[in-house]
């Protein structure tokens with residue numbers, strides 16, 4: 001939001017309590033054209049992708065840092081019907097036309113090409129797929145706005161600290177005055193009075209950082225997704241190991257961010273199990289087991305330990321999985337940008353644009369994005385689908 005506003009020449013102040021367990025800091029930052037069981041094009045891909053790409057490139061140039069990478073990602077078929085769906089949906093004249101129209105390229109990949117990943121049915125590569133290193137992006141953003149005295153690492157009490165009056169907004173505790181304020185609080189939006197009606201339907205996600213001796217050349221979507229973080233050898237005991245991220249779980253019952261309780265250990269084991277299932281039998285030494293979970297191994301360690309980290313956060317998802325943006329019903333200078341769910345990296349830049357159009361030019365936010373579309377029926381049956389199907393979630 002801050003980058004888009006400053007690109008339009010607006011003066012911006014960013015107030016953020018930079019908690020390490022915010023959804024954005026934990027996220028893998030994947031931007032993927034084909035997602036879900038149906039192998040459908042990601043919602044409004046051709047609208048969102050060019051805007052996010054341009055924004056992250058601009059932010060990289062402005063901060064002289066490197067946090068946005070575009071490359072092909074791999075997806076491995078999980079079943080024969082999924083494989084057939086791919087060829088039926090995309091490997092046809094019409095599929096080809098649709099690829100061209102949306103600026104994507106999908107190529108089937110045989111099992112051998114996907115090694116060391118276990119892929120008896122093969123898979124496909126998709127291009128372009130992006131990855132935003134979200135922590136590096138947020139750190140560079142903070143540094144950039146701090147250098148302009150426009151960064152305030154501060155926990156705002158939105159009920160007490162925000163003074164809204166016709167024509168201006170003030171935050172007396174920080175000595176700030178401006179024309180408008182946008183609350184981009186993720187699930188913390190529930191903790192103050194302004195947008196308590198937001199139809200948020202949060203979902204916890206866990207990811208693991210692992211060291212492995214398997215060489216993973218691309219982002220792979222399998223039973224879980226895996227992201228190679230560093231291909232060079234680590235200067236530590238794991239002399240041949242590479243760092244990878246494996247994720248993510250999706251849970252709507254446990255909504256804290258602790259990784260120490262038994263539910264969290266269950267999520268960790270689930271991810272380790274999925275990672276082990278992803279590896280080809282030809283490469284067994286890449287398997288990793290968690291030293292804290294002796295039960296899993298009947299008391300013996302089969303492979304070298306490689307769990308470097310376990311992180312969890314709560315995604316600010318909505319009931320219908322669409323974003324929640326727009327003005328406050330009675331305070332004309334107050335807006336929200338929320339409901340980014342599992343696709344913040346892809347959607348946020350264009351949503352910020354649409355919100356700026358609304359703030360500056362009084363453009364109407366379309367109903368599919370309007371936060372106050374409470375009339376939309378919560379998809380109760382969705383929850384059971386999410387819990388039962390095993391494809392990875394971002």
Ligand SMILES: Cc1cc2nc3c(=O)[nH]c(=O)nc-3n(C[C@H](O)[C@H](O)[C@H](O)COP(=O)(O)OP(=O)(O)OC[C@H]3O[C@@H](n4cnc5c(N)ncnc54)[C@H](O)[C@@H]3O)c2cc1C
Nearest residue numbers: 017023024027028029030156186205340342343344345394
């Ligand atoms: C495990 C996991 C994996 C994910 N992977 C992906 C992925 O691969 N790709 C993708 O696009 N998305 C992914 N996501 C989702 C992504 O994280 C979210 O879509 C997005 O980051 C939400 O951003 P946000 O700014 O709305 O909320 P948040 O990231 O929660 O940020 C809100 C910020 O507001 C601050 N704040 C709130 N209230 C106050 C206050 N009163 N005063 C000061 N500061 C305040 C918080 O401290 C926080 O810094 C993933 C999420 C999880 C949990």
